[in-house]
Amino acid sequence: xxxxxxxxxxxxxxxxxxxxxxxxxxxxxxxxxxxxxxxxxxxxxxxxxxxxxxxxxxxxxxxxxxxxxxxxxxxxxxxxxxxxxxxxxxxxxxxxxxxxxxxxxxxxxxxxxxxxxxxxxxxxxxxxxxxxxxxxxxxxxxxxxxxxxxxxxxxxxxxxxxxxxxxxxxxxxxxxxxxxxxxxxxxxxxxxxxxxxxxxxxxxxxxxxxxxxxxxxxxxxxxxxxxxxxxxxxxxxxxxxxxxxxxxxxxxxxxxxxxxxxxxxxxxxxxxxxxxxxxxxxxxxxxxxxxxxxxxxxxx
Amino acid sequence: xxxxxxxxxxxxxxxxxxxxxxxxxxxxxxxxxxxxxxxxxxxxxxxxxxxxxxxxxxxxx
Numbered sequence: 001x002x003x004x005x006x007x008x009x010x011x012x013x014x015x016x017x018x019x020x021x022x023x024x025x026x027x028x029x030x031x032x033x034x035x036x037x038x039x040x041x042x043x044x045x046x047x048x049x050x051x052x053x054x055x056x057x058x059x060x061x062x063x064x065x066x067x068x069x070x071x072x073x074x075x076x077x078x079x080x081x082x083x084x085x086x087x088x089x090x091x092x093x094x095x096x097x098x099x100x101x102x103x104x105x106x107x108x109x110x111x112x113x114x115x116x117x118x119x120x121x122x123x124x125x126x127x128x129x130x131x132x133x134x135x136x137x138x139x140x141x142x143x144x145x146x147x148x149x150x151x152x153x154x155x156x157x158x159x160x161x162x163x164x165x166x167x168x169x170x171x172x173x174x175x176x177x178x179x180x181x182x183x184x185x186x187x188x189x190x191x192x193x194x195x196x197x198x199x200x201x202x203x204x205x206x207x208x209x210x211x212x213x214x215x216x217x218x219x220x221x222x223x224x225x226x227x228x229x230x231x232x233x234x235x236x237x238x239x240x241x242x243x244x245x246x247x248x249x250x251x252x253x254x255x256x257x258x259x260x261x262x263x264x265x266x267x268x269x270x271x272x273x274x275x276x277x278x279x280x281x282x283x284x285x286x287x288x289x290x291x292x293x294x295x296x297x298x299x300x
Numbered sequence: 301x302x303x304x305x306x307x308x309x310x311x312x313x314x315x316x317x318x319x320x321x322x323x324x325x326x327x328x329x330x331x332x333x334x335x336x337x338x339x340x341x342x343x344x345x346x347x348x349x350x351x352x353x354x355x356x357x358x359x360x361x
Contacts, residue, residue, distance in 0.1 A: 140309070150306045158305040172309035173316060181319075262316035271317050272325070272354065279329045294336065297353045 001091045012119060013053065017126040018045055022160065024130030029137045029171075030162040033205035041159050048156065052129060056122035066121055071113040080114070083107035133157060141174040164207050167260065168199045175266045182212065183259035184250055191218035193240065196260075197247055207252040215248035216240045269296045320347050 022031055059066040086107040090097035097104060133156060136143065140157070143149045165171060170178035180196040194212030202208040219239045226232035264271070273294055317325075324344045325332065335342040336356045344352045 140305075144306060144309055154304045154306055158308075161305070163308075166305070166308060167312070172312045178316065261319075262312055263318045264316045265318065267317050267321055267352065271313070272321070272352075274314060275317055275322065275325055276329070276332065279326060281333070295355050295357055297355070 005091055012115075013122075014046065014049060017049055017052070017123060020123060020126050021130040021133070024127060025133050025137070025160055028134030030165045030201060031160050032162045033203075044155070044159060048129075049126070052125045053122055056118055056125055059121050060118050069117070070120055071117045073110065073113060075110070075114070079110070083110050083114075087111050133160070137161065137171075141170065141172055141176070141178075144172070144174075162201060162205060164199055164201060164205075168196050168210075170262075173262065173264055174268075175264050178262055178264040181261045181263060182210070183261075184210065184212070185256045185259075186250070187254050187256055189220065191220065192216070192243075192248065192250065193218070194248060207255075209252050210250045210255070210258075212248045212250065213246065215243040215245065217243055267296065269294055272296055318346075321352065 025031060061067070084107075086100055086103055090100055090104045136149065136153060137157060140153060144153070161171075168180055170176050170180065182192075182194060182196050184192045184194075186192070192212060192215055194215035196210065197213040198211040199207060200209045217240070218236075219241050223234075223236065223239045226234065276294070321344065324346075328342070328344065332342050332354060336354070339356050341356075342354045344354070346352065
């Protein structure tokens with residue numbers, strides 16, 4: 001009986017709230033498959049839920065509005081102690097249960113009402129946390145420079161969000177119009193280029209397919225033929241052929257590698273500055289000196 | 301291995317300039333460094349006529 005009770009409590013206080021949190025977060029972003037065996041993930045989930053549980057407990061104990069609603073009844077500390085002792089004793093021993101069968105049911109109903117009240121606020125807090133995490137995910141690129149937000153995101157968002165979503169969308173960029181361009185090399189040696197329009201994951205959370213918008217294919221055969229036939233040294237960029245389709249679907253199993261490039265329509269001074277650093281003449285680069293600082297302004 | 305979301309975001313963001321801008325920066329790198337060294341402004345014109353002004357701030361040795 002004790003084992004059954006503990007299982008119910010585990011489901012009510014850990015499994016259901018965790019599922020609720022992930023369900024709500026999953027409405028905003030695709031989630032990573034939860035790895036039950038990863039101790040770090042489990043610990044983080046339990047610690048986070050314990051904090052929310054502690055807050056719910058404090059609300060129910062100390063704040064009048066939460067103390068009596070919902071499931072209000074006349075309660076007192078001594079009645080609470082009596083109820084818990086009766087319920088626990090009866091669950092532990094069948095003899096005690098037989099002796100206290102009538103008071104047991106009354107105590108059980110009151111205990112259920114108390115726990116129901118606590119669970120109600122606890123689940124609401126969990127839903128609030130899930131909602132906040134979801135909104136945080138949607139605004140990640142914009143808020144990532146705020147230190148406290150970045151720390152919380154590292155702690156609570158990273159373990160949940162699918163890494164493919166972060167890599168293949170504008171998730172990490174302040175400007176949601178950022179385009180993810182991909183060069184995709186297939187197992188048969190074909191090279192495709194296009195804008196990542198959408199991606200799909202399988203049940204294990206791995207990439208199962210990729211939609212490319214404005215797709216082009218590199219005509220390697222023509223390049224080799226022309227080079228062999230007449231030693232052509234035309235630029236390789238001349239061999240990209242437009243594929244007459246709005247979107248090209250590539251099966252992930254056939255992809256050898258992905259070369260990704262992110263193009264934000266609103267470049268930042270930091271981005272330009274970092275790129276200029278890579279172009280900096282080598283003596284200065286070797287000396288590890290950054291000799292400039294710039295600001296940029298973009299006019300349409 | 302990137303374990304933090306912030307590290308991954310920074311890693312992706314590092315190289316996120318539009319291709320035309322990268323090409324322009326690469327093609328004009330000498331002129332840009334010269335302009336920065338002399339404290340002058342340098343303007344790059346994009347394919348759609350957008351203008352990006354690079355203005356040197358405080359020059360630190």
